[in-house]
Amino acid sequence: MATSPTAHSGTLPVREPLRLRLRNPTGAEHVDGAWWPQSRDLQAEAADLVDNFPPEAGQVDRLLFSRPDWDSPTVGGRGVSRIRARRGWVQAGSFASDDTHLMVLSVASGRRLRLVVVPSDTDPVEAARRVHAAGGLELERDDEADLARWDDEHPSS
Template sequence: MTTSPTVSLSSQMPGERVALRLRLDTSFQSGPLDGAWWPQSRDLQVEAADLVDHFPDLIGRIERLLFSRPDWDAVSGAPSMHRIHAARGRVKVGSFPSDDTHVMIVKMSSGQRLRLLVVPSDTEPGLASRVMQQAADDRNTESPSTLLGLSGPDQSHIGDAVWDDHAASHA
């Protein structure tokens, strides 16, 4: 079963926010991804807070996020981010220096982990829609890099392999 909470693909005015652009496969049983998220910018604090605050209540509450650094803009000289501040409260976040998976691992309060493809914010709406649909299809076997049309080694295994070590060291 695929759910698509208000996916808005309309053009937006600068500074104007649209509804959360998220597509999920709620069977969460197979494939390299559980869905896709198309953030509106490369600002991790703003976009992760939007994800946390507007994530479908029927799926659960987000407890932690593990992100791929190349998907987000870094603030020069700023300390690395360990928490984001959302209306629903603070949420722990983490990343790995060598991670270039284009995936956001979402740990729910139930303990369930979801792997969301992060579609670059500047992606053309038609392409973003197709990529999100494929990522949320439980029959999808393509890696995140392949779905995004990127070349290079598949690193989709990195996030899961090191999540527990990272979470334990930053708990």
């Protein structure tokens, strides 16, 4: 019997509050914010994001991640397909060729949020600058094409 690839990991002993900045929506050409995870552990960080995502922004139903941002983005040669959050499993996906360094969230309202992932080992001053600057970033056209694939293809292969 085949099983879906999932991320499994131990929990981190001490967690800081979610390091996230969301901006007001202004159009498809911009990112919606930035996220500075505390490690490169996909399971721990994605679960933290889902569990502590601001309720006024919506409940996260699905994640699309960029594999180069994480130490273990695959299980058994396939992309991680779900993340264990406090409320249960959340669907996840990735494309092997995706190097956008974005975490794309689908929330219950149907809205899709694109977050720039600031590497966890970034100097705190530089990370704060990147998180603050993320509100004005524009996506490259190739990034838009990668995001459009999510509607047409099944990530995680």
